[in-house]
Amino acid sequence: MSKLTVENVSFVYSAGTPFEVKALDGVSVNIESNRITGIIGHTGSGKSTLVQMFNGLIRPTEGKILLDGEDIWADAKKISAVRYRVGLVMQYPEYQLFEETVEADIAYGPKNMGLDDAEIAKRVLESAEFVGLGVENLKKSPFDLSGGQKRRAAIAGIMAMRPEVLVLDEPSAGLDPAGKKSIFEGIQKYAEATGAAVIIVSHSMDDMAKYCEDIIVMSHSKVAMMGKRNEIFSRGDELEAIGLGVPQMTYLVRLLAQKGIDLPQDIFTVDDAEAAIIELFGGAK
Amino acid sequence: MKSIAFGQYYPSNSIMHRLDPRMKIIMGILYIVTCFLCKNVITFGILMISALLLIIISKIPVKIVIRSIRAIIFIMIFTAVLNIFWTKGEDYELLLSWRFINIYSSGLYNAAFIVIRIVSMIIGTGIFLTYTTTPIQLTDGLEQLLSPLKVLKVPVHEFAMMMTIALRFIPTIIEETEKIMAAQKARGADFSNGSLVKRAKALIPVLIPLFISSFRRAGELATAMTCRCYRGGKGRTRLNVLRFSFKDFVALFLVIAFGTGIVLLNIYAPGYTM
Ligand SMILES: Nc1ncnc2c1ncn2[C@@H]1O[C@H](COP(=O)(O)OP(=O)(O)O)[C@@H](O)[C@H]1O
Ligand SMILES: [Mg+2]
Numbered sequence: 001m002s003k004l005t006v007e008n009v010s011f012v013y014s015a016g017t018p019f020e021v022k023a024l025d026g027v028s029v030n031i032e033s034n035r036i037t038g039i040i041g042h043t044g045s046g047k048s049t050l051v052q053m054f055n056g057l058i059r060p061t062e063g064k065i066l067l068d069g070e071d072i073w074a075d076a077k078k079i080s081a082v083r084y085r086v087g088l089v090m091q092y093p094e095y096q097l098f099e100e101t102v103e104a105d106i107a108y109g110p111k112n113m114g115l116d117d118a119e120i121a122k123r124v125l126e127s128a129e130f131v132g133l134g135v136e137n138l139k140k141s142p143f144d145l146s147g148g149q150k151r152r153a154a155i156a157g158i159m160a161m162r163p164e165v166l167v168l169d170e171p172s173a174g175l176d177p178a179g180k181k182s183i184f185e186g187i188q189k190y191a192e193a194t195g196a197a198v199i200i201v202s203h204s205m206d207d208m209a210k211y212c213e214d215i216i217v218m219s220h221s222k223v224a225m226m227g228k229r230n231e232i233f234s235r236g237d238e239l240e241a242i243g244l245g246v247p248q249m250t251y252l253v254r255l256l257a258q259k260g261i262d263l264p265q266d267i268f269t270v271d272d273a274e275a276a277i278i279e280l281f282g283g284a285k
Numbered sequence: 286m287k288s289i290a291f292g293q294y295y296p297s298n299s300i301m302h303r304l305d306p307r308m309k310i311i312m313g314i315l316y317i318v319t320c321f322l323c324k325n326v327i328t329f330g331i332l333m334i335s336a337l338l339l340i341i342i343s344k345i346p347v348k349i350v351i352r353s354i355r356a357i358i359f360i361m362i363f364t365a366v367l368n369i370f371w372t373k374g375e376d377y378e379l380l381l382s383w384r385f386i387n388i389y390s391s392g393l394y395n396a397a398f399i400v401i402r403i404v405s406m407i408i409g410t411g412i413f414l415t416y417t418t419t420p421i422q423l424t425d426g427l428e429q430l431l432s433p434l435k436v437l438k439v440p441v442h443e444f445a446m447m448m449t450i451a452l453r454f455i456p457t458i459i460e461e462t463e464k465i466m467a468a469q470k471a472r473g474a475d476f477s478n479g480s481l482v483k484r485a486k487a488l489i490p491v492l493i494p495l496f497i498s499s500f501r502r503a504g505e506l507a508t509a510m511t512c513r514c515y516r517g518g519k520g521r522t523r524l525n526v527l528r529f530s531f532k533d534f535v536a537l538f539l540v541i542a543f544g545t546g547i548v549l550l551n552i553y554a555p556g557y558t559m
Pocket of ligand 2: 048091
C-alpha cells in the first residue's frame with residue numbers, strides 16, 4: 001500500500017465566479033515511503049495546488065486523498081492531526097517566520113502538537129542539525145539570518161514535527177547554488193534518518209535528476225507522466241513537447257552520441273557524466 | 286478570492302464598461318440626484334424601470350446586484366416600517382386604526398417610495414461606478430475630475446496616487462494573508478476553534494510576518510518608483526489618456542434628459558405625491 005494516494009482529484013479555484021480556474025483535473029498519484037519523489041511541471045501546472053491537498057489545506061472538489069489508506073477528509077475535525085503527519089513547507093517559507101528567536105520559531109509546530117518541553121528541545125536541535133543550521137544561530141532573531149539560513153530555519157520548523165510525509169514546494173527557489181545544495185542535502189538527511197516519504201516540487205530538471213528517484217510530471221492541471229527517474233528522462237522528446245526538456249548532462253550525452261561518441265543513456269547528473277567519461281578514457285583517474 | 290480582491294468589479298464587454306470613467310462618475314452623481322427628485326407614483330415607477338434597464342445594459346447578472354441589496358435589507362425594512370407607522374396623512378384614507386397606531390394609505394406609498402429610492406441608488410452607484418469600472422479607472426477618473434483643485438494647492442495627484450497604490454495592494458495583501466495563514470495552519474495553527482483570546486493569539490503568527498512584508502514591500506516600491514524618476518504629479522504624462530468619445534456624450538445626454546423628464550413629470554403627472 002502506498003503511503004499517500006491521490007485518487008482522481010479535481011480542484012477549481014473561485015468556483016462559480018468569472019475568475020474560475022480549473023487547477024487540477026482528474027489527478028491520481030501514489031507516493032511511497034523511504035524515497036524522494038519529485039513533482040515537476042511549469043508554472044501554473046497545478047503543482048502547488050496538488051501539494052496543498054496532501055495535508056488538507058485545500059479540500060478537493062472531487063476525488064479523495066488517502067493517507068495510509070484512510071481518507072483524510074473522512075472526519076473534517078481531525079484534519080489538524082493530518083497536518084502533523086504530512087508536513088508541508090510552502091513556497092518561500094521564510095516569510096512565515098515570526099518568533100523572537102530561531103529556536104522558538106522551530107518549536108512552534110511541536111508546541112502546537114502538545115509535546116513536552118524536553119521533547120521539543122530535542123527536536124529543535126535535531127532539526128537544526130538536519131538543515132545544517134549551527135547552534136550559534138538558534139538564539140538569534142530569525143530576521144537577522146541570511147536568506148538561505150531563513151529558508152533552512154523555516155524548513156527545520158516543519159521537520160521538527162517529524163512528519164511521515166515531508167512535502168517541500170520549490171525549496172530551492174531563488175537561492176544560490178551553495179544554498180540550494182545545503183537545502184537538498186538537509187532534505188536527504190531527513191529522508192534517510194526517518195524513512196519518511198519526501199516530495200519535492202521543483203522546475204529544475206537537474207535538481208530532480210540529482211535528488212529524486214520517482215518523478216511525477218504535471219502539465220496543464222493533469223499528470224503527464226509518472227515513473228522512475230530513468231524511465232522519465234528517457235522520454236526526452238515527450239518532455240520537450242511539454243516544454244520541460246531533460247537534465248543538461250542527458251542533453252550533453254545526446255549531443256555526443258550525434259558526434260559518434262557513445263556513452264550510456266542513463267546519465268542524468270554531473271557525477272554520472274564524470275564516471276562515464278572516465279570509463280571512456282580507460283578508467284584511471 | 287479575486288472576487289473580493291477587486292472590489293465589486295464585474296468584467297464584461299457591455300457599453301457601460303467602455304464609457305469614460307469621468308463621465309460615469311458624473312452620471313452616477315446625476316442619477317443619485319434624480320433618485321431624490323422623484324416625488325410621485327409615475328416618477329418612482331419610471332425610476333424603477335430605469336434601474337432595471339441599467340442592469341440589462343451593463344450585462345451584470347441580477348444575482349450579483351441582489352447580493353449587494355441584501356447587504357442593507359435591514360436598513361430598508363426599518364425605514365419602510367418607520368414610514369408606514371409615522372406618516373400622518375390626515376387628508377388620506379385611514380386604512381387601519383388600533384389604539385395609538387394609525388396607518389394611512391400615504392404611509393404605504395411613502396414606504397414603497399423610500400424602498401424604490403434606496404434600491405435604485407444602490408443599483409445606480411453599482412452600475413455606473415463599482416460594477417463596471419475598475420478601482421484604478423475610478424481613481425484615475427477622480428483625479429482628473431478634481432484636477433482643477435490643484436490651483437488651490439490641494440494635492441490631488443498625491444491623494445490619487447496613494448489611493449491607487451492602496452487599491453493595487455489590497456489583492457496582494459489578501460493573497461499574502463492567505464498564504465501565511467496556510468503556512469501556519471500547516472504548522473498546526475488553529476484560527477477557528479477555542480476562546481476569543483485564544484483565537485486572537487493565533488493571529489500573531491500571521492500578523493507579524495504580514496507587517497514585516499508590508500514594510501519591506503513599501504520600501505521596495507518606493508525605491509522602484511524613485512529609480513524610475515517618480516517625483517510627484519508635476520509634468521507627468523499618462524500611458525492611457527482618457528478621452529471623451531461620442532458615446533460618452535450620448536450617455537450623459539440620456540441621463541440629463543432622464544432627470545429633466547422626472548422633474549417635469551413631478552409637476553404635471555397626477556396621483557399621490559410624497
Ligand atoms: N488562490 C488562488 N486563487 C485562484 N487561482 C489560483 C490560486 N492559486 C493558484 N491558482 C491558479 O491555479 C492554477 C495552478 O496554480 P498552482 O497550483 O500554483 O501552479 P504551480 O505551483 O504549478 O505554478 C494557476 O492557473 C493559478 O493561476
Ligand atoms: Mg507553485
